Each structure stands twice: as C-alpha cells, then as structure tokens.
Amino acid sequence: MADPEAPDVSVILPMPIAPVAALRPHLHVSGFDPRAAGGRQVLKLALRGMPSDCAAQVTLLASSRLRLENGERHSFCRTVRGDWLPVFLEFSSRGLEHGQYRIELELHSRADAHAAAHSWIATLLILAPRADASLHEIHQTFLATHKNVRVHADDASIARVGARVDGGGRVDIDVHASNAGIAHLDLAAGVGGGKVDLGFSSIAWEEDLLEIDVPAAPPVHPCPATAACLARDGAADPHGARYLRLFALDECVLGRGEAGVVDADIQLMHHGVAGPEPEGLTRRISSRHALIRRARGGFEIEDVSRYGLLVDGAWPGKHAPVALRPGMRIELTASIPGVAVLEVVAVLPNGILLQRLDAGMQHEAFYLMEPERGLGAAARLAALGLPLLFHRDGGFWHLDPASGAETPLTPDMALQALAHWPQGARFADRAYPERRDATPAHERDAA
Numbered sequence: 245m246a247d248p249e250a251p252d253v254s255v256i257l258p259m260p261i262a263p264v265a266a267l268r269p270h271l272h273v274s275g276f277d278p279r280a281a282g283g284r285q286v287l288k289l290a291l292r293g294m295p296s297d298c299a300a301q302v303t304l305l306a307s308s309r310l311r312l313e314n315g316e317r318h319s320f321c322r323t324v325r326g327d328w329l330p331v332f333l334e335f336s337s338r339g340l341e342h343g344q345y346r347i348e349l350e351l352h353s354r355a356d357a358h359a360a361a362h363s364w365i366a367t368l369l370i371l372a373p374r375a376d377a378s379l380h381e382i383h384q385t386f387l388a389t390h391k392n393v394r395v396h397a398d399d400a401s402i403a404r405v406g407a408r409v410d411g412g413g414r415v416d417i418d419v420h421a422s423n424a425g426i427a428h429l430d431l432a433a434g435v436g437g438g439k440v441d442l443g444f445s446s447i448a449w450e451e452d453l454l455e456i457d458v459p460a461a462p463p464v465h466p467c468p469a470t471a472a473c474l475a476r477d478g479a480a481d482p483h484g485a486r487y488l489r490l491f492a493l494d495e496c497v498l499g500r501g502e503a504g505v506v507d508a509d510i511q512l513m514h515h516g517v518a519g520p521e522p523e524g525l526t527r528r529i530s531s532r533h534a535l536i537r538r539a540r541g542g543f544e545i546e547d548v549s550r551y552g553l554l555v556d557g558a559w560p561g562k563h564a565p566v567a568l569r570p571g572m573r574i575e576l577t578a579s580i581p582g583v584a585v586l587e588v589v590a591v592l593p594n595g596i597l598l599q600r601l602d603a604g605m606q607h608e609a610f611y612l613m614e615p616e617r618g619l620g621a622a623a624r625l626a627a628l629g630l631p632l633l634f635h636r637d638g639g640f641w642h643l644d645p646a647s648g649a650e651t652p653l654t655p656d657m658a659l660q661a662l663a664h665w666p667q668g669a670r671f672a673d674r675a676y677p678e679r680r681d682a683t684p685a686h687e688r689d690a691a
Contacts, residue, residue: 274448337372364453465639492635515604552578
C-alpha cells in the first residue's frame with residue numbers, strides 16, 4: 245500500500261491489444277441488485293450485436309415464477325441511428341423462498357420485405373437471497389453462477405474496496421471490469437488484520453442469445469408492401485368506400501393527414517361537403533392521435549393525443565388501451581364531435597375492418613391486418629362480401645373462396661378476374677395513391 249502522505253504518482257502500464265471479437269447477438273443486462281431481497285427490482289435489457297437483417301422491432305416474451313410487474317410482452321425498437329432502445333423488466337420476489345429463479349426470454353424478429361425472420365432464447369438466473377443473508381454471501385453465490393459477470397462504471401456499478409493501511413489513513417480503489425473480464429484484487433497481505441468492505445451498487449452481465457428455428461430465405465413477394473390500397477373508379481364496392489386502405493403492421497398509428505412529413509400510418513382528414521379539408525377541423529387531429537395494435541383475443545386502441553378520442557361516447561383516458569369489438573364507434577376528437585368518426589365493422593381472424601361514419605364514408609375504409617398471418621375463417625369474410633385478403637412473404641394476397649387459389653396482388657394485375665372485386669377496381673402498393681405527399685411513418689423510417 246502507498247503512503248497516504250506521499251504525492252500522487254500515476255503509472256501507465258502498456259495494455260495488450262485484444263483481438264476484435266465477432267459480433268454475436270446478446271443481451272446486456274444491468275441494474276441487478278441482489279441485496280433487494282423480496283423487493284421490486286428493475287432490470288435494464290439492451291440488445292447488442294444484432295444481425296444486419298434484423299427487423300426494426302423485436303418482440304420480447306418473458307415468463308418466470310418471479311412476479312413480472314409490467315407484463316410479459318415487450319418490444320425492442322431500433323432508432324433511425326441504428327441503435328436499440330432498452331427494455332426495462334420489473335419484477336418482485338416478495339413471498340418467494342430464497343434461491344435462484346429463472347426468467348425465460350424469447351425474442352422474435354418478424355420477417356418483412358427487408359428483413360429475415362429470427363427467433364432467439366435466453367435464460368436469466370436471478371438470485372433471491374435470504375432476508376438475513378450477508379452481502380458477502382450474496383455476492384459469492386452470484387459470482388459462482390455467473391462466470392461472465394461484469395461491473396460497469398457506465399451503468400453506475402462500482403466495485404469499491406476500502407481498507408485502513410498501516411500507519412493510518414485510508415485508501416479507496418475503484419475497480420472497473422469490462423470486456424467480459426473479472427477484476428480480482430487481493431488485499432489480504434497488506435491489510436494487516438484490518439477490515440475490507442465491498443460495495444456493489446448494481447451488477448451487470450452479458451447473456452448470449454441462442455438462435456432457434458433458423459429459417460431458410462423467405463419467398464419473395466412480387467410486390468412487397470406493408471401498406472396498400474384497393475381503389476375503385478366506378479361501381480360501388482361492398483361498403484361504399486372509394487378507397488379500402490390496407491395495412492399489415494404490428495402497430496398502426498392514426499393521425500392527421502397533411503402535406504409533407506407525417507407521423508401516422510392512417511392519415512385522417514375532416515371531410516366537409518366538398519370532400520377532404522386539410523385545414524380547419526383537421527387541425528384538431530394530432531399528428532399521432534391513437535394506436536391500434538393486436539392484443540390478447542383481438543385488437544385494442546390507445547389514445548396518445550392532445551385532444552382525446554371517444555370510444556362509444558366515453559373518453560377511455562390517455563394511455564389506457566381499450567379492447568375493440570364489432571359495432572364500436574371511435575370519434576376523433578373528444579373536444580369537438582364529428583371531426584372524424586370510425587366504426588368497427590368486423591373483428592376478423594387476421595385483422596380488423598374500420599369504416600368511416602362521417603362525411604368521408606364514401607371516401608375510405610381501413611383494413612388493418614396482422615403481418616405474415618393467413619386467414620383463419622375465410623367463409624366468415626366471404627359472408628361479409630369482402631375480398632379475402634391476407635399478408636404473407638412481405639406482401640398482400642387474395643384467396644379465392646371457391647378454388648382456394650392464392651394470388652399475390654400487384655398493381656399490374658386484372659382484379660376483375662378475382663372474386664368480390666367491383667368493376668373498375670385496381671390495386672396500388674401505397675396506402676394513399678391519390679396523395680403523392682403522403683408517406684406513412686413506417687415507410688419513412690425504413691427509407
């Protein structure tokens with residue numbers, strides 16, 4: 245040990261240059277504090293080393309005997325810079341016996357037009373110690389099962405060793421471990437019988453993701469798209485709308501349609517006597533007004549707007565998802581009625597159909613379907629007088645109810661030869677073919 249009265253001297257030792265390791269998909273797990281016996285904890289999960297053909301959103305499914313406070317389903321989202329936003333997994337071991345508990349993780353990257361499908365699994369071992377366990381016992385148990393544990397200063401984790409040295413004074417040493425190494429410091433020879441205190445604010449480690457069910461290269465759809473439109477020129481279609489807009493997204497954003505950059509997939513305008521009105525009451529629709537996504541047993545809508553929305557005449561509250569059922573009425577906004585009114589026409593095996601009830605009824609309807617999912621009950625859709633549509637291999641398909649033939653939809657095909665298609669109908673590989681300035685948020689991010 246150095247004399248505490250001596251001047252500080254910095255010594256720089258040459259460090260060997262480690263070879264650059266190949267990227268591998270893994271989770272960086274941080275924020276674990278094993279001292280919180282029985283209490284609530286929050287783990288920060290960060291994706292690292294993901295393949296270049298990974299989708300922009302990865303679904304995380306978690307299950308454990310531990311109480312998962314914020315649900316079992318989460319999503320990692322990639323930013324426009326290419327990095328991944330972390331997921332925070334809250335859990336509690338209250339009421340459980342001490343021991344080690346597993347958190348089983350599944351990660352799914354859904355295939356789309358630009359990404360292959362991937363699935364990974366990982367298992368986190370979480371220590372729930374006895375309430376009277378010493379800090380030394382906790383860390384020894386944890387280190388015995390996590391050979392690649394790392395303590396990171398950048399995650400506010402510091403291995404601090406303090407000991408009183410011969411001759412008085414105190415020496416504090418900060419140990420920073422990185423690159424999957426374990427820093428070990430032995431002070432037994434120099435302490436002289438003194439006391440050594442170890443303090444860990446949190447522990448971080450890396451957990452490899454094991455890929456399962458590696459698929460072959462997916463078939464290529466002749467017209468890849470996650471948003472499209474069925475447009476008619478003449479005869480009325482089954483629901484009277486001129487445009488049936490198709491979306492195959494895990495989450496669909498409803499918002500204001502306007503020239504230039506938009507934040508919504510479904511771009512709504514207020515309709516007057518003369519048609520769409522981009523100004524006026526349309527300004528009461530937020531750029532991101534509501535979200536519709538798949539939920540357990542169906543679909544749900546969530547208000548994320550400034551002006552609110554009504555579901556069957558009642559405001560559900562901001563960030564309070566509501567399950568959608570056939571016949572439900574959705575009004576944008578809550579403050580001024582009639583700006584844009586939608587009705588849930590049908591909740592289908594692979595999607596949900598929305599029809600406008602306001603002055604835009606003859607203009608557009610919306611079919612939101614799950615990406616990469618086939619039809620479960622084709623007869624039910626045929627009874628509604630709808631074209632049998634689904635999304636697979638990155639694009640939209642039509643199913644003939646009589647022959648069972650599946651036809652990929654492309655802009656250059658003759659739709660009149662297919663069942664349930666009105667005279668003069670055409671397919672467009674954009675949701676808003678009549679508005680060249682309309683670029684949905686998901687398409688803009690992909691570009």
